[in-house]
Amino acid sequence: DAKTTQPNSMESNEEEPVHLPCNHSTISGTDYIHWYRQLPSQGPEYVIHGLTSNVNNRMASLAIAEDRKSSTLILHRATLRDAAVYYCILLKSGGSNYKLTFGKGTLLTVNP
Amino acid sequence: NAGVTQTPKFQVLKTGQSMTLQCAQDMNHEYMSWYRQDPGMGLRLIHYSVGAGITDQGEVPNGYNVSRSTTEDFPLRLLSAAPSQTSVYFCASSYSAGLGTGELFFGEGSRLTVL
Numbered sequence: 001d002a003k004t005t006q007p008n009s010m011e012s013n014e015e016e017p018v019h020l021p022c023n024h025s026t027i028s029g030t031d032y033i034h035w036y037r038q039l040p041s042q043g044p045e046y047v048i049h050g051l052t053s054n055v056n057n058r059m060a061s062l063a064i065a066e067d068r069k070s071s072t073l074i075l076h077r078a079t080l081r082d083a084a085v086y087y088c089i090l091l092k093s094g095g096s097n098y099k100l101t102f103g104k105g106t107l108l109t110v111n112p
Numbered sequence: 113n114a115g116v117t118q119t120p121k122f123q124v125l126k127t128g129q130s131m132t133l134q135c136a137q138d139m140n141h142e143y144m145s146w147y148r149q150d151p152g153m154g155l156r157l158i159h160y161s162v163g164a165g166i167t168d169q170g171e172v173p174n175g176y177n178v179s180r181s182t183t184e185d186f187p188l189r190l191l192s193a194a195p196s197q198t199s200v201y202f203c204a205s206s207y208s209a210g211l212g213t214g215e216l217f218f219g220e221g222s223r224l225t226v227l
Contacts, residue, residue: 032213043202043218044155098143098162099170100216102155
C-alpha cells in the first residue's frame with residue numbers, strides 16, 4: 001500500500017494562510033487523497049479529499065501536484081480553532097479500504 | 113442524527129477485569145471500526161466490520177474481541193484488561209470509505225485506564 005509522509009509539526013499565526021504538505025511518492029492512479037484533522041480531545045473529522053484536480057470546500061482547499069506524488073492542504077486564514085493534528089491518507093478507488101490506518105500526522109500550532 | 117455514539121466516555125478498570133465499550137451509529141453504515149490512540153501516536157486499527165455478521169482483525173487485535181449482530185452496533189470487548197490497554201478508543205463508521213470516496217465518521221472517544 002502507498003505510504004504518506006508528513007512533517008511532525010508546523011506553526012502558523014492567526015489569520016494567515018497555512019500550507020500543510022503531504023508526500024505520497026508511491027501513489028497509484030486509483031488512490032484518492034484524503035485529509036482528516038483531530039482537534040484536542042476529540043475524534044478525527046473529515047476535511048477534504050481529491051483524486052487529480054484541486055478541490056475546495058468550506059473548510060479548506062486541496063492542491064494536488066500534477067504528478068500526484070504530493071499534495072497540500074491549504075487553510076486560507078488560520079484560526080485558533082484550526083490547531084489540531086492533520087492526517088493525510090490514501091484510499092483506493094473502488095478498493096477494499098477496510099484496514100484504514102492513520103500515521104502520526106502533522107501537529108499544527110496556531111499562534112494568536 | 114446522533115452520528116456515532118460511544119459509551120462510556122471514561123472508565124477505570126483493574127487488571128484482569130472485563131468490560132465492553134459500546135459503539136452505535138444511526139446512519140445505516142455497513143463499515144464500522146475500532147481504533148486505539150496512545151499519547152503521541154496515530155490511530156491504530158483494532159478490528160473492523162464490513163456488515164452484520166462480518167468482522168476482521170486490524171493492526172493490533174490481541175486482547176480484544178468484537179461482534180456485529182446488527183448494522184447499528186459494534187461493541188468492543190476486553191476480556192481480561194491489562195495496563196497496556198490503557199488508551200483512548202475511537203469507533204468509526206462509513207458508508208463508502210471502503211470505495212475510496214467517502215468519509216469516516218468518528219465517535220468522541222472512550223478513555224480507558226487500566227490499573
